[in-house]
Amino acid sequence: MNNDSISRGPVDQQSQNEGFRLRAKDMKTARMESTGPRRLIACHECGSVHAIAGLPVDRVAHCRTCDSPLTSGKRSEPESLLAIYLAAAVLVVVAHSFPIMGLDIQGKTQTATLVTGPAMLIQQGMWPLGLLVVIVVSVIPSLRILSNILILGPITIGRRPWAGAWLMRLGGSLKPWSMMEIMLLGLIVAYVKLIDLASVQLGLSLYAFVGVILLLLLADLITEPAVIWDKIRARPPLSLAAGQPLLACHACGQVDVAPAGAQHGVACSRCGASLHRRKPNSLARTWALLLAATIFYIPANLLPVMTVTYLGNSEPDTILSGVKSLLAAGMFPVALLVFFASILVPVLKLCGLVWLLLSVQFKSRQRLRQRTKIYRIIEGVGRWSMVDIFMISILVALVELGALARIDPGPGALAFAAVVILTMLGSASFDPKLMWDVEEDGRERTRNWRV
Ligand SMILES: [Zn+2]
Numbered sequence: 001m002n003n004d005s006i007s008r009g010p011v012d013q014q015s016q017n018e019g020f021r022l023r024a025k026d027m028k029t030a031r032m033e034s035t036g037p038r039r040l041i042a043c044h045e046c047g048s049v050h051a052i053a054g055l056p057v058d059r060v061a062h063c064r065t066c067d068s069p070l071t072s073g074k075r076s077e078p079e080s081l082l083a084i085y086l087a088a089a090v091l092v093v094v095a096h097s098f099p100i101m102g103l104d105i106q107g108k109t110q111t112a113t114l115v116t117g118p119a120m121l122i123q124q125g126m127w128p129l130g131l132l133v134v135i136v137v138s139v140i141p142s143l144r145i146l147s148n149i150l151i152l153g154p155i156t157i158g159r160r161p162w163a164g165a166w167l168m169r170l171g172g173s174l175k176p177w178s179m180m181e182i183m184l185l186g187l188i189v190a191y192v193k194l195i196d197l198a199s200v201q202l203g204l205s206l207y208a209f210v211g212v213i214l215l216l217l218l219a220d221l222i223t224e225p226a227v228i229w230d231k232i233r234a235r236p237p238l239s240l241a242a243g244q245p246l247l248a249c250h251a252c253g254q255v256d257v258a259p260a261g262a263q264h265g266v267a268c269s270r271c272g273a274s275l276h277r278r279k280p281n282s283l284a285r286t287w288a289l290l291l292a293a294t295i296f297y298i299p300a301n302l303l304p305v306m307t308v309t310y311l312g313n314s315e316p317d318t319i320l321s322g323v324k325s326l327l328a329a330g331m332f333p334v335a336l337l338v339f340f341a342s343i344l345v346p347v348l349k350l351c352g353l354v355w356l357l358l359s360v361q362f363k364s365r366q367r368l369r370q371r372t373k374i375y376r377i378i379e380g381v382g383r384w385s386m387v388d389i390f391m392i393s394i395l396v397a398l399v400e401l402g403a404l405a406r407i408d409p410g411p412g413a414l415a416f417a418a419v420v421i422l423t424m425l426g427s428a429s430f431d432p433k434l435m436w437d438v439e440e441d442g443r444e445r446t447r448n449w450r451v
């Protein structure tokens with residue numbers, strides 16, 4: 001896109017006057033350093049449209065209206081990213097080939113790989129739980145790595161990747177469901193629980209597993225998806241006239257002029273994703289998912305999530321009794337972690353989303369920025385509640401020593417996993433732009449363009 005293509009529109013004039021907001025202290029310097037043609041970026045959270053030029057490498061541009069991060073100056077060098085993903089691919093294979101942990105109780109030894117736990121859950125009739133663990137810990141991270149290699153490989157040799165736009169969209173939608181780092185936390189909790197009972201060995205796979213997590217973290221740190229999108233397919237130029245309605249693509253960020261009367265169902269001119277002004281049926285869907293999550297929350301807390309059998313004595317454990325026994329054993333940091341992830345986060349998430357929904361339905365104009373920030377936190381934190389499920393999957397695999405000691409999964413674990421998944425889907429189906437729609441005819445409308 002060249003500068004002329006947007007210079008006729010009021011967006012550019014307005015941004016020339018106001019500039020874009022940078023969180024860095026030296027806003028002035030950063031603005032002077034910014035280079036290249038300006039391009040339109042719509043805020044995912046509030047819908048404000050900004051015209052932003054190239055940013056310095058260490059800068060993040062934030063939305064003027066709601067303060068959410070919009071885009072960064074990260075260079076996303078395809079060669080470095082490809083090397084990281086190739087190394088991660090090798091380590092993923094190693095992580096799945098050897099035991100991740102081993103357990104010794106009175107001369108009896110049991111080892112477990114990453115897939116032993118899910119396989120045993122499936123054998124014991126808990127197949128939804130087993131499938132869920134294997135999908136979010138093994139399948140989705142592997143697919144993310146593979147799709148990035150398929151995108152970056154051709155780019156590094158100057159070719160256009162095959163089905164690049166589709167692969168980028170796939171990678172973007174899989175990202176929140178890739179939960180290796182949460183599994184690592186589950187492994188740590190399981191280790192702390194077992195270390196008093198028996199001698200626990202860490203397997204070779206654990207080191208490879210940690211390696212994959214660090215590599216994916218590094219890749220995320222140096223990637224700005226907009227740069228990769230531009231390499232896959234350059235943005236078609238957009239000519240704007242005053243007052244034209246705009247639509248932004250949630251997948252690739254392309255801002256398009258909306259055809260007259262279109263609310264949703266139009267395809268993105270760059271990546272083909274279906275464009276919609278607001279997420280379809282956002283309020284009804286979010287309410288339904290939250291209601292279902294609330295119903296599952298009751299058995300999740302009342303029913304045992306696992307049963308521990310030690311020397312013939314069976315003791316069912318609910319989430320709360322698990323925290324209590326950790327406290328009784330003096331393991332305060334882990335008790336706090338499990339309490340936070342498994343008890344506090346789901347409740348806060350449910351209450352927070354209900355509050356956001358009510359604020360939209362009552363057309364509240366209060367604290368829009370804070371509410372947007374709370375939505376971002378809810379969206380990011382919810383997945384960490386899976387810690388308990390992952391801990392159970394590793395305990396079930398390791399503590400399988402016949403009459404001596406065994407741990408069986410309980411029906412509460414199934415209900416708890418349903419709560420986590422339903423609240424994650426609930427926060428994904430909520431559209432934060434709905435909160436900002438109350439400002440449509442007021443102050444914000446005159447100041448900013450929105451999608
Ligand atoms: Zn915004």
Ligand SMILES: [Zn+2]
Nearest residue numbers: 249252268271
């Ligand atoms: Zn798109």
